[in-house]
Amino acid sequence: MDNASARDLWGDFLDSHLEYAFADEPRVTHFCDNEKEANNCLKLVLKGTKRAASHSLLGLQLRKERLPKIGDFTIVTDWKGNARCIVRTVAVRLKPFFSIRESYAKIEGEGDKSLAYWKKTHWDYYTRELEPFGRRPVESMIVVCEIFEKVHQK
Numbered sequence: 001m002d003n004a005s006a007r008d009l010w011g012d013f014l015d016s017h018l019e020y021a022f023a024d025e026p027r028v029t030h031f032c033d034n035e036k037e038a039n040n041c042l043k044l045v046l047k048g049t050k051r052a053a054s055h056s057l058l059g060l061q062l063r064k065e066r067l068p069k070i071g072d073f074t075i076v077t078d079w080k081g082n083a084r085c086i087v088r089t090v091a092v093r094l095k096p097f098f099s100i101r102e103s104y105a106k107i108e109g110e111g112d113k114s115l116a117y118w119k120k121t122h123w124d125y126y127t128r129e130l131e132p133f134g135r136r137p138v139e140s141m142i143v144v145c146e147i148f149e150k151v152h153q154k
Helices: 004-016 035-047 057-062 102-108 115-133
Strands: 027-029 052-056 073-077 083-096 142-153
Touching: 004 073, 004 083, 004 142, 035 073, 035 083, 035 142, 052 057, 052 102, 052 115, 057 115, 057 142, 102 115
Parallel strands: 027 073
Antiparallel strands: 052 142, 073 083, 083 142
């Protein structure tokens, strides 16, 4: 793990959770693609409001990233890479964009937690994410709905 603050946070977590000593190395990442939203999403996770993340399956495939799976640990950082908490994936569901429900938007916890807000912000994000690959989001695109729980906080 290249990020020193993430390595320290993971070590602190393992000190009190030796049962995970042989777990796969956690992914280290921040939310979103800009500083303001990344830091805001981190604050929502720290408060326990944000408990989900929505990845485009196509974006993951184009970047050659693996799908999240139940039991995965992720170290969440702020935009500058400072590790702040660890989350663990508890559910993963693949759903078409058009089938996302209000209840899921609420779990994601961003903005006013409405489906309309979720759809607008995620459509905008997926547009920015896919544009460098010459692709655009479509209503039938698959969204990887990752639900997580915060397990450790700095």
